[in-house]
Amino acid sequence: METVGVAPAPMSAPEKKKLLDLKDPLAAPAARASPASAGKWAMKKKLVGGDGGYVLEDVPHLTDYLPELPSFWWFFRFILGSGQVFGFELLRKDFMTYPNPLQDNPAYSVVKQYFVNTDDTVTQKIVVHKTSARGTHFRRAGPRQRVYFQSDEVNAAIVTCGGLCPGLNTVIRELVCGLYDMYGVTSVVGIEGGYKGFYSKNTIPLTPKSVNDIHKRGGTVLGTSRGGHDTAKIVDCLQDRNINQVYIIGGDGTQKGASVIYEEVRRRGLKCSVVGIPKTIDNDIAVIDKSFGFDTAVEEAQRAINAAHVEAESAENGIGVVKLMGRNSGFIAMYATLASRDVDCCLIPESPFYLEGKGGLLEFIERRLKDNGHMVIVVAEGAGQDLIAKSMNFVDTQDASGNKLLLDVGLWLSQKIKDHFKKKPNFPITLKYIDPTYMIRAVRSNASDNVYCTLLAHSALHGAMAGYTGFTVAPVNGRHAYIPFYVKNHRETEQVVITDRMWARVLCSTNQPCFLSHEDVENMKHDDDEHHRHNTQLLEGESSPVKNSSKCNGSVQPV
Ligand SMILES: Nc1ncnc2c1ncn2[C@@H]1O[C@H](COP(=O)(O)OP(=O)(O)O)[C@@H](O)[C@H]1O
Numbered sequence: 221m222e223t224v225g226v227a228p229a230p231m232s233a234p235e236k237k238k239l240l241d242l243k244d245p246l247a248a249p250a251a252r253a254s255p256a257s258a259g260k261w262a263m264k265k266k267l268v269g270g271d272g273g274y275v276l277e278d279v280p281h282l283t284d285y286l287p288e289l290p291s292f293w294w295f296f297r298f299i300l301g302s303g304q305v306f307g308f309e310l311l312r313k314d315f316m317t318y319p320n321p322l323q324d325n326p327a328y329s330v331v332k333q334y335f336v337n338t339d340d341t342v343t344q345k346i347v348v349h350k351t352s353a354r355g356t357h358f359r360r361a362g363p364r365q366r367v368y369f370q371s372d373e374v375n376a377a378i379v380t381c382g383g384l385c386p387g388l389n390t391v392i393r394e395l396v397c398g399l400y401d402m403y404g405v406t407s408v409v410g411i412e413g414g415y416k417g418f419y420s421k422n423t424i425p426l427t428p429k430s431v432n433d434i435h436k437r438g439g440t441v442l443g444t445s446r447g448g449h450d451t452a453k454i455v456d457c458l459q460d461r462n463i464n465q466v467y468i469i470g471g472d473g474t475q476k477g478a479s480v481i482y483e484e485v486r487r488r489g490l491k492c493s494v495v496g497i498p499k500t501i502d503n504d505i506a507v508i509d510k511s512f513g514f515d516t517a518v519e520e521a522q523r524a525i526n527a528a529h530v531e532a533e534s535a536e537n538g539i540g541v542v543k544l545m546g547r548n549s550g551f552i553a554m555y556a557t558l559a560s561r562d563v564d565c566c567l568i569p570e571s572p573f574y575l576e577g578k579g580g581l582l583e584f585i586e587r588r589l590k591d592n593g594h595m596v597i598v599v600a601e602g603a604g605q606d607l608i609a610k611s612m613n614f615v616d617t618q619d620a621s622g623n624k625l626l627l628d629v630g631l632w633l634s635q636k637i638k639d640h641f642k643k644k645p646n647f648p649i650t651l652k653y654i655d656p657t658y659m660i661r662a663v664r665s666n667a668s669d670n671v672y673c674t675l676l677a678h679s680a681l682h683g684a685m686a687g688y689t690g691f692t693v694a695p696v697n698g699r700h701a702y703i704p705f706y707v708k709n710h711r712e713t714e715q716v717v718i719t720d721r722m723w724a725r726v727l728c729s730t731n732q733p734c735f736l737s738h739e740d741v742e743n744m745k746h747d748d749d750e751h752h753r754h755n756t757q758l759l760e761g762e763s764s765p766v767k768n769s770s771k772c773n774g775s776v777q778p779v
């Protein structure tokens with residue numbers, strides 16, 4: 221088995237494919253029943269072991285639960301008896317699959333080895349020691365020699381859910397154009413307004429012509445929403461409309477929803493590939509290198525930080541406060557701070573801070589103003605929420621998707637700073653608060669995100685055409701991979717690890733206090749070690765492959 225990023229190790233035949241769990245229940249007869257009964261059809265891990273602690277977290281395939289797809293297979297089986305005896309498995313595969321239409325596409329005729337070797341995998345852990353286990357791998361994304369759908373058989377649907385993010389339109393455009401141009405698929409529809417659009421709205425026909433210019437606009441031409449995830453109704457819609465490939469673009473909440481849809485599709489025995497494309501401007505999806513739109517967000521944040529800096533520099537004891545997105549994680553704030561170099565203090569949810577007293581934020585602000593005459597503070601929207609909640613009577617509220625609604629930390633902080641300096645008449649300050657959140661989210665994607673979105677879309681449709689299902693697609697260490705929905709930590713929010721070197725770089729560039737005592741840091745390191753141990757039961761002796769504060773490692777390679 222060839223691997224990417226780790227030298228291939230020779231394997232003995234019996235060890236080559238140690239199928240830890242491949243036996244799945246046969247398909248349930250196509251039926252409509254309550255998803256509550258879906259338990260016994262729930263996703264099973266498909267783990268394949270290899271030499272040296274190699275583990276492949278494989279993706280489900282339509283044939284896992286639809287072992288006999290075409291009806292004429294039954295006819296041959298009836299005449300010839302057992303497929304196994306007559307070497308029939310090979311013949312069966314030929315009936316179930318079709319040559320990839322890309323092989324006749326003039327644009328790809330020059331490519332030396334266009335099709336991905338079916339055994340290629342991508343390693344999750346790229347830094348290894350000579351004694352470390354090879355660890356978790358994912359199936360490499362890309363076009364396969366044989367596909368499980370004929371072009372005229374495909375009815376594809378695309379939906380966007382959750383918050384906006386630069387690049388949504390590019391992903392939609394490239395899915396549509398890729399399906400048409402590479403696979404000759406002509407039936408693609410858009411679902412309007414997120415998950416609830418499956419059962420409350422008409423579909424929008426999508427063609428290369430209708431999506432031609434959409435990548436030049438922010439937002440999503442399909443509309444999006446939070447809430448409204450009714451699995452049974454969504455799968456009814458897929459069944460009624462004969463949709464056999466569904467591309468679901470959204471963040472952590474959306475991918476959890478996609479996973480449940482996949483389970484229900486499988487329970488009903490439908491030939492329908494369920495594909496997730498991870499989206500979140502916050503860049504807080506675990507396992508993957510980064511999510512699309514993040515680069516654009518960091519770039520766009522520079523404009524707000526520059527404005528804050530200009531304002532602060534031009535006033536006596538000027539302070540610019542900029543609030544950036546990041547509900548649970550400070551990736552945008554951290555990267556925008558590092559990119560700018562004008563920021564004096566970066567506050568993120570992962571790093572608690574305090575205002576008053578020795579080593580507190582207010583003391584630091586005073587000192588920096590005395591030294592420099594101005595300063596810029598970047599604060600992620602999720603930072604300091606505990607402090608705010610303590611200082612005012614607040615009852616937790618949630619949005620339609622169940623996400624906690626946050627208090628405006630930028631406003632709160634600005635007020636606290638103003639109040640502090642009001643008590644010091646000899647220390648007049650000028651504070652400007654800039655909240656560019658929705659401006660950053662609503663812009664069109666930049667050039668690098670556009671290319672990234674194109675590759676994501678292509679990887680997604682290659683996977684669906686090859687019959688894979690129940691997976692999200694994303695770069696892992698620079699290579700696109702298919703990550704099964706069942707990889708739980710992939711669906712959980714990732715946070716900046718403040719005991720990693722990347723956060724130290726920020727502290728170094730801003731010279732801000734770390735607000736933590738030595739004891740706090742030691743406790744955090746201990747928690748991280750515990751987390752590593754918990755995440756690496758398969759890989760004794762390895763550190764966590766999941767947590768990674770830099771999160772933007774590796775340039776994205778063509779699939
Ligand atoms: N645990 C869950 N199970 C099923 N659907 C979910 C779950 N969490 C969120 N969703 C659905 O996913 C969609 C988007 O979720 P949301 O949290 O708003 O955005 P995002 O996907 O960007 O995180 C919503 O329609 C919501 O109902």
Ligand SMILES: O=P(O)(O)OC[C@H]1O[C@](O)(COP(=O)(O)O)[C@@H](O)[C@@H]1O
Nearest residue numbers: 382383471499500501502545546547
């Ligand atoms: O105002 P909205 O639409 O609820 O969005 C706000 C949230 O959306 C985000 O940009 C990203 O959220 P999702 O990726 O979960 O959609 C958060 O940073 C922010 O808290």
Ligand SMILES: [Mg+2]
Nearest residue numbers: 382471472473
């Ligand atoms: Mg989310």
